[in-house]
Amino acid sequence: MNAFFLFVLITLSLLILVYLYRVIQGPTVFDRVLGLNGMSTKAIILVVVMGTVFDRVDMFVDISTGYALLNLVGAFAVAKFLEQRGGL
Amino acid sequence: MDILAVVLIVIGLFFLTVGAIGMLRLPDVFTRSHAVSLTDSLGAFCLLMGLALYQGVGINMLKILVVLALLFLLNPVIAHATIRAAYRVGVKPKAEEHP
Amino acid sequence: MKATYLTQFIMNACSLFAVWLVLSGRYDLPHVMIGGIVACGVAWLNTRLQCSSVHHFSLGRLLIYAPWLLGRIVASSLHITKVILSPSLPIAPKMIHYQMHLKPELAIVLLGNSITLTPGTITVEVEGDHLLVHALDEASCEDLTSGRMERRMAGVFKEEASP
Structure with a gap:
């Protein structure tokens, strides 16, 4: 079972690399923000999978909850800033 | 139960991969946001549901379900904020207007 | 009060x-x-x-609405998957101006959230009871334009949505 979860972890990391390509390449700044949003979703799932591997889900779930809330605040800040300034 | 969990996790990984492919292939911001929402809704739902089933009934399952509910409530809000900023700044979607 | x-x-x-x-x-x-x-x-x-519209709201009806929304999410996810994986990429993006008949603020928030959560449609702008929705193609926005989603949401809030 551990090998399977390791496979899941590696696949998620590769998917994060795909999103990183979009963040670096993206034509507009909103593509980059969208890519970062997708990356953070993957990171939240990754933390929960890691908790399953280490058998400490109760602790890792708290970390991923905090990560989700921080992601919300950060995305709001960036979106509000770009909206008021009118692009970058 | 474990077999059902593994099947759900593999389905979730499939949808996450499709979302990543869509992120690469689709042409502009507005269409790419659909790929992100595909990943966020069904992919995250299947994967976290599988992990919750693997944990079995108990406090850990409830905690994973709390993360899932949080993702379902917050991710559309983030996507909407980003897309609204793009629309207001003046990124024009390649789309036909429809009343 | x-x-x-x-x-x-x-x-x-x-x-x-x-x-x-x-x-x-x-x-x-x-x-x-x-x-x-x-x-x-x-x-x-x-x-x-x-907001003051909480007392119209019933949790039991939301529990009926949630599985229906999940079913719609699965159906439109399969559709979007087919679109993305097909080699010719058959997308026809469109902007839809949609006039709502829902009154409570919480209902509007939940409807916008449901639209964004469903793959293929995303809420771009909300002004009063006017929604601007971006859809990936014709089939994915059919649920919204036929008013089915709004009727369901009106059912959660015990209100009649006049068509």
Whole structure:
């Protein structure tokens, strides 16, 4: 079972690399923000999978909850800033 | 139960991969946001549901379900904020207007 | 007015306390007591910020709405998957101006959230009762333009949506 979860972890990391390509390449700044949003979703799932591997889900779930809330605040800040300034 | 969990996790990984492919292939911001929402809704739902089933009934399952509910409530809000900023700044979607 | 404030306060405090119980995971007396005090304090600070349309809302009907929304999410996810994986990429993006008939603010928030959560449609702009929705193609926005999603949402809030 551990090998399977390791496979899941590696696949998620590769998917994060795909999103990183979009963040670096993206034509507009909103593509980059969208890519970062997708990356953070993957990171939240990754933390929960890691908790399953280490058998400490109760602790890792708290970390991923905090990560989700921080992601919300950060995305709001960036979106509000770009909206008021009118692009970058 | 474990077999059902593994099947759900593999389905979730499939949808996450499709979302990543869509992120690469689709042409502009507005269409790419659909790929992100595909990943966020069904992919995250299947994967976290599988992990919750693997944990079995108990406090850990409830905690994973709390993360899932949080993702379902917050991710559309983030996507909407980003897309609204793009629309207001003046990124024009390649789309036909429809009343 | 006093009674609605009190019921809102109790509802807020109970939901916050439930979240505390799930996330703390310890059930001895000091932890539970701290959780109760913190939940009451946060509810006391936050109750006056809420919109007034909460009392139309029923949790049981939301539990009927959620599985239907999940079914729609699965169906449109399969559709979007087919679109993305097909080699010719058959997309026809369009902007839809949609006039709502829902009144409560919470209903509008939940409807916009559901639209964005469903793959293939995303809420771009909300102005009063006017929604601007971006859809990936014809089939994915059919649920919204036929008014089915809004009728379901009106059912949650015990209101008639005139077509």
